[in-house]
Amino acid sequence: MIRIGIDVGGTNTDAVLIDRQQVAGAVKTPTTADVTGGVRTALRSLLDETGRGDEVAAVMIGTTHFVNAVVQRRGLNRAAALRICLPSSASLRPMVDWPEDLAAVVNDGAYLVAGGHEYDGRLLAPLDETAIAAAAREMRAADVTAAAVTAVFSPLTDELEARAAEIMRQEHPDLRITLSSALGRIGLLERENVALLNAALADLAAATVYAFEEAIADSGITAPLFVTQNDGTVASIAVARQAPVFGFASGPTNSMRGAAFLSGLDDAMVLDIGGTTSDIGCLVTGFPREANNVVETGGVRTNFRMPDLLSIGIGGGTIVDSDTLAVGPQSVGHRLTEAALVFGGDTLTLTDIAVAAGLAEIGESAAVASLSQQMVKTVTAVVSHRLEEAVDRMKTHAAPKPLLVVGGGAMLAPQAMGGISEVLRVPHHGVANAVGAATGQVSGEVDRVFRDMTRDTLLAEAEAMARDNAVAAGADPTTLKTIEREDLPLAYLPGNAVRARVRVVGDIGALARAKNAK
Amino acid sequence: MYPRTLTIDDIEALALGAWILGTGGGGSPYHRLLNMRELYRAGNKVTLIDPMSLANDALVAVLSNMGAPLVGQERLSDPAFATKPVRTMERYLGRTFDAVMSLEIGGGNGLHPLMVAAVTGYPVVDADTMGRAYPEAQMTSVAVANLQCYPLALADIRDNEVIIPRAESWRWMERISRKACAEVGSIASTCKAPRSGREVKDHAILYTTTQAIDLGRAVMAARDAHTDPVAAIIESASGIRLFEGKVVDIDRRATEGFLRGQAEIDGLDGDAGSRFTVHFQNEFSVGYRDGAPVVMTPDLICVVDSVSGDGIGTDVIRYGQRVSVLALPSPAIFLTPSGLKNVGPRAFGFDLEFRSVFEDGAP
Numbered sequence: 001m002i003r004i005g006i007d008v009g010g011t012n013t014d015a016v017l018i019d020r021q022q023v024a025g026a027v028k029t030p031t032t033a034d035v036t037g038g039v040r041t042a043l044r045s046l047l048d049e050t051g052r053g054d055e056v057a058a059v060m061i062g063t064t065h066f067v068n069a070v071v072q073r074r075g076l077n078r079a080a081a082l083r084i085c086l087p088s089s090a091s092l093r094p095m096v097d098w099p100e101d102l103a104a105v106v107n108d109g110a111y112l113v114a115g116g117h118e119y120d121g122r123l124l125a126p127l128d129e130t131a132i133a134a135a136a137r138e139m140r141a142a143d144v145t146a147a148a149v150t151a152v153f154s155p156l157t158d159e160l161e162a163r164a165a166e167i168m169r170q171e172h173p174d175l176r177i178t179l180s181s182a183l184g185r186i187g188l189l190e191r192e193n194v195a196l197l198n199a200a201l202a203d204l205a206a207a208t209v210y211a212f213e214e215a216i217a218d219s220g221i222t223a224p225l226f227v228t229q230n231d232g233t234v235a236s237i238a239v240a241r242q243a244p245v246f247g248f249a250s251g252p253t254n255s256m257r258g259a260a261f262l263s264g265l266d267d268a269m270v271l272d273i274g275g276t277t278s279d280i281g282c283l284v285t286g287f288p289r290e291a292n293n294v295v296e297t298g299g300v301r302t303n304f305r306m307p308d309l310l311s312i313g314i315g316g317g318t319i320v321d322s323d324t325l326a327v328g329p330q331s332v333g334h335r336l337t338e339a340a341l342v343f344g345g346d347t348l349t350l351t352d353i354a355v356a357a358g359l360a361e362i363g364e365s366a367a368v369a370s371l372s373q374q375m376v377k378t379v380t381a382v383v384s385h386r387l388e389e390a391v392d393r394m395k396t397h398a399a400p401k402p403l404l405v406v407g408g409g410a411m412l413a414p415q416a417m418g419g420i421s422e423v424l425r426v427p428h429h430g431v432a433n434a435v436g437a438a439t440g441q442v443s444g445e446v447d448r449v450f451r452d453m454t455r456d457t458l459l460a461e462a463e464a465m466a467r468d469n470a471v472a473a474g475a476d477p478t479t480l481k482t483i484e485r486e487d488l489p490l491a492y493l494p495g496n497a498v499r500a501r502v503r504v505v506g507d508i509g510a511l512a513r514a515k516n517a518k
Numbered sequence: 519m520y521p522r523t524l525t526i527d528d529i530e531a532l533a534l535g536a537w538i539l540g541t542g543g544g545g546s547p548y549h550r551l552l553n554m555r556e557l558y559r560a561g562n563k564v565t566l567i568d569p570m571s572l573a574n575d576a577l578v579a580v581l582s583n584m585g586a587p588l589v590g591q592e593r594l595s596d597p598a599f600a601t602k603p604v605r606t607m608e609r610y611l612g613r614t615f616d617a618v619m620s621l622e623i624g625g626g627n628g629l630h631p632l633m634v635a636a637v638t639g640y641p642v643v644d645a646d647t648m649g650r651a652y653p654e655a656q657m658t659s660v661a662v663a664n665l666q667c668y669p670l671a672l673a674d675i676r677d678n679e680v681i682i683p684r685a686e687s688w689r690w691m692e693r694i695s696r697k698a699c700a701e702v703g704s705i706a707s708t709c710k711a712p713r714s715g716r717e718v719k720d721h722a723i724l725y726t727t728t729q730a731i732d733l734g735r736a737v738m739a740a741r742d743a744h745t746d747p748v749a750a751i752i753e754s755a756s757g758i759r760l761f762e763g764k765v766v767d768i769d770r771r772a773t774e775g776f777l778r779g780q781a782e783i784d785g786l787d788g789d790a791g792s793r794f795t796v797h798f799q800n801e802f803s804v805g806y807r808d809g810a811p812v813v814m815t816p817d818l819i820c821v822v823d824s825v826s827g828d829g830i831g832t833d834v835i836r837y838g839q840r841v842s843v844l845a846l847p848s849p850a851i852f853l854t855p856s857g858l859k860n861v862g863p864r865a866f867g868f869d870l871e872f873r874s875v876f877e878d879g880a881p
Contacts, residue, residue: 088675089594092552118703119589125676152592187591189549293834393838398766 002055004046004221005438006039007254007431008063011275011334013038014434015046017056023262025050026431035065036211043219056221058508061212062228062250062437066201070248070298073101078108079178079199080144082135082168083192084115084151084160087125094150094192099299106200108144111135115160116152124152132164136171146176146202148195152188154181156449176202183245183304190294190303197300198245205244209237226440226508230306232257232287233505234440236474248297249306251433252279256288256307258436259404262426268402269391269420272432273409275317276331278387280310280394283404285483287505289396312390316351316409320379327382341367350412353379360411384414392419406432441479441505444470449499458500459487466502475506520568521641524731526558529632531734532727534828536628538737538751539730539846541818542832543777543801544625544651545587549595553633557597562636567617569645569724572715577613578643579604579712580660581631582621584672584695585705587833593675593705595626597633602673603709604634610669610681611712619643619718621658621710623726624651624801630707645722649849650818653776653800655695656688657861659851660713663721667691671709674702723849729755737827747827748842751820757846758875760805760813761794762786762824765839770832776800781821781835783843794843796821798832803866805843813845813875814863816852820844845875 002024006015008031017025027045031038039061047053069075081094094110095103113131116124139147147168151160158181165177178199184191209227216225227240228250240247255272266286272279282289288307295306313329317336320327332339332347339345341352342363348371354360356368356376391403400421405413406429415423428435446466450458463482471477484503524532533547572578581604583595608614618631618638623646635642647658655661667688672680672695680698685691691711699706713722733754740750752759763783770779776799785792795806802819805812813819821830824840835841851857853874863870 085593088599089596091556091596091598092549092594096552096556116592119586119592120703122703124593124703186588188594389840392764393840396837 001057002052003438004043004056004059005434005436005440006042006059006061007251007433007437008035008039008061008065009251009433010064010068013042014431015042016428016431016434016438017046017050017052018435018438019052023428023435024052026428026434028431034211035063035208036215039212039215040218043215043221047219053220056223058223058226059216059221060226060228060234060437060440062254062433063208063247064251065208066204066244067248067297069201069204070102070197070300073105073298075204076105076200077146077203078144079106079146079148079196079202080108080139081110081192081196082132082147082149082164083110083112084127084149084164085124085188086112086114086128088116088152089188092189095196097189097301098193102298102300106196108146109139109142111138117154117157117160119153119156121156127160127163129163129167132167133171136168136175139175140172144175146178146199148178148180148192148199150180150188150192150195153186154179155184155186155191158182183243185303187294187303190301193300194245194302194304197297197302198243201244205241209241213237228254228437228440231290231443232436232440233443234508245304249309250437252281252309253288253307254433254436255279255406256281256283256436257286257439258432258434259283259406259426259429260286261435261439262428262432263404263424265402265404265424268404269394270404270406271387271391271413273405273407273412274315275336275408276313276315276333277311278314278390278409280312280390281307282394282396287483308394310390310394312386314350314383314386314412316349316354316412318350320348320350320353322348322375325375325378325382327379327386350379350383350409353383354411383412387413388417391417395419405429442470442473442475442508443503443505444468444473444475445501445503447499447501449497451497453498455487455498458498459485459502462500462502463504466504470504470506474508475504476509477506480504480506520566520571520644522566524564524566524632526555528731529554529558529564529629531738532632532731533629533734534737535730535732535734536623536625537829538733538820538822539623539628539649539818540625540651540829540831541801541820542798542830542835543653544622544627545590546831547626547629549590550626550629550633553595553597554629554636557633557636564632564635565641566644566727567641569643569718569722572617572643572718574714574716576616576715577611577712578715578718579607579615579618579631579634579640580621580647580710581618581634582627582708582710583630583705584699584708589703589705590626593703595633597637599673599675600630600633600707601637602679603671603707604638606673606679606681607669607671607709607712610671615640615712616715617641617643619722620646620727622646622648622651623730624648627651628727628730642727643718643722644727645718645724646726647722649723649726651801652861655692655710657865659723659849660711660717660721661688662851662854662857662860664856665711665713665717665721667711670695670711672698672706673708674706676702678702721851723851740827748822748824748844751822751827751844755846757820757844759842760845760875761789761792761807761843763789763794763841765835765837765841768836777832779832783841786840796843797868799866800832802832804863804868804870811870814868814870814872815866816848816857816861817874817876818846818848820846847876848874
């Protein structure tokens with residue numbers, strides 16, 4: 001089966017064509033302002049290079065477009081918040097801890113109504129359906145087009161959020177509604193933040209997915225499109241339109257998945273050294289480990305499922321102060337090819353240090369011949385030490401693990417590190433992210449509370465449901481593999497309640513390809 | 519210097535300092551800090567007063583939020599809710615308070631009375647009854663001094679209020695109020711047994727609000743100046759650096775309403791080759807270096823991020839973190855025989871004879 005993977009980054013758009021588990025073609029082209037321009041160019045040169053457009057079975061796109069929209073505060077639509085919480089939580093209004101500039105472009109009003117649950121499943125207060133209907137009518141009158149609904153303890157039961165959405169649709173049929181329970185975890189403010197960011201991306205998600213579909217159709221490819229997710233799987237375009245926040249971290253996730261595919265290793269640390277930062281993550285059974293804590297996105301605290309990543313200011317463009325030998329965190333970023341010494345510029349960067357140290361052959365090595373070897377040695381040691389410490393921070397156990405190094409700045413990684421069994425530079429590491437996109441699988445998940453069942457029975461039931469969900473999402477039933485299986489007894493809930501979470505992945509099946517095709 | 523109108527910067531510093539003094543527990547002050555920012559934006563202000571300026575017959579409300587941290591994640595703190603039991607108590611007593619103070623300066627409760635003060639206009643007394651965070655009602659200076667443990671007012675967010683007019687002991691008060699708290703959703707705001715001005719002057723732990731603000735300010739200043747925030751904590755709070763290293767193992771379990779467990783830390787730099795084990799029961803309670811006990815409650819055991827100086831909670835400490843283990847001196851009252859009975863190592867299930875790291879010749 002031939003698949004194309006495309007990673008639309010902030011600087012470059014990378015694309016690969018994978019044929020029977022081999023990289024058969026790879027291209028790198030600058031990302032354009034309209035995003036799809038780069039996709040068109042990448043597709044065209046990839047198809048010209050390989051000449052195999054007709055055989056493509058699926059196209060997977062990962063994009064940092066949505067998270068960049070939040071970070072740069074552009075392309076967002078306004079969104080209102082409906083919080084089901086009264087009489088609790090009234091003093092901290094929705095968006096209370098957002099940066100002002102972001103709240104200014106998103107905030108379309110906040111409505112607090114009575115309702116919600118207790119930690120033990122009792123009602124906090126009866127749901128105020130009249131107030132919800134009134135809020136929806138007000139939103140309609142004020143031309144609100146998107147809304148986020150958040151109820152107290154909705155991760156335990158989403159029934160009140162679902163009921164509220166039903167009432168709101170009756171009053172305001174065109175309203176695009178995001179339910180917090182579909183996205184976030186325990187932590188009202190952070191979950192509401194995720195839902196609001198998602199609601200604020202409704203227009204951009206619809207437009208971007210449409211543009212991707214067009215770009216692919218124009219290239220002559222008839223295969224269906226999938227969009228990559230934070231967890232390393234791919235989703236149908238319908239899911240991508242509804243939950244753009246689930247694509248926020250697809251860049252680093254795809255790099256990690258690509259590193260796993262290219263190395264054949266499932267359990268390893270991954271170090272992705274780019275121009276400005278190094279991202280470090282951990283692969284567990286081939287997928288990125290999830291963060292348990294609050295993750296800030298564009299200055300907003302969120303708590304949805306994101307890969308556990310550590311970013312440090314070490315990259316090929318990182319600026320070195322030749323007097324103090326301070327390394328970063330400033331970087332010349334995408335100006336590397338004009339600013340660095342080896343490119344005729346006047347800024348000392350880590351790329352120059354790497355060339356001077358003989359770690360890489362980039363640009364004019366004569367331009368760095370005059371650097372003192374003592375300084376080069378000192379800076380290289382500082383970089384090695386910081387990378388080593390950051391990698392070690394991201395490990396969860398003391399046992400040594402292999403480290404996979406990818407990205408344009410891979411030459412900066414030391415040859416050996418403490419706590420690391422071996423440092424591996426994988427082939428095609430410059431386009432690992434596109435490879436990760438191309439090899440994406442479909443997942444099915446179950447995360448719910450089971451009562452009065454034995455552990456074995458409930459886990460078996462949860463697994464069966466997750467498998468059904470995976471097949472419904474388009475997985476080939478013969479390729480399903482369970483990658484996560486955990487149960488958490490909820491001591492404070494009545495009826496021997498256990499929260500079980502099972503995640504199953506499988507290859508994209510023929511059915512999904514047919515269904516997702518236009 | 520007193521009475522002193524606190525600025526929002528003081529309160530930001532207080533949140534940072536209170537989290538360090540929480541010794542791993544007490545819950546994050548974040549939601550209360552957000553409330554204080556909102557209240558200050560709306561023009562409210564808080565005044566801090568010298569406990570020694572209280573009239574002997576002044577009436578002081580001792581305030582805290584009670585409950586499970588998980589519930590606090592979903593039901594957010596709210597100044598109006600925090601104020602409810604104060605009004606309940608005033609109606610019950612038939613008189614108004616003169617001032618409010620913290621039950622515990624450590625963790626989120628360090629900011630709790632400030633929300634009430636901003637709403638009511640009552641001044642905040644620069645004192646608390648723990649000097650840190652502890653999990654139970656009998657672990658206070660006023661309980662150690664055997665002051666009266668009742669009455670207690672407890673409010674729910676709905677129209678439910680509870681008065682416990684009498685209890686046989688602090689432990690009974692703890693049991694009964696804990697049950698009421700669970701019934702209303704495992705979160706309640708409380709007004710503990712009111713204290714007279716005389717009692718505060720004699721038995722509260724004085725000037726802990728200022729101590730926490732100074733601690734937070736010292737950390738902020740060190741960060742701004744790119745100097746060592748951990749050294750700033752030690753200097754500001756007269757502490758000792760016990761160990762510096764990397765967390766290599768965590769064992770954490772929830773039992774009988776407590777978060778219990780231990781963290782193993784492997785030494786770095788000067789401590790390389792040694793292992794430090796720190797046990798916790800909500801808060802950090804005992805620390806062993808290479809198997810030998812070196813620090814124990816009531817000395818404050820603070821585990822902070824070696825780089826930022828931020829406090830690290832027992833619920834979030836994890837493998838790979840670079841941490842510094844510090845000891846800060848305990849309030850004198852807890853070092854007395856009756857103090858040690860309530861908060862010494864045996865109160866937390868460790869069969870150890872208390873020895874302060876601040877004593878001469880300590881290990």
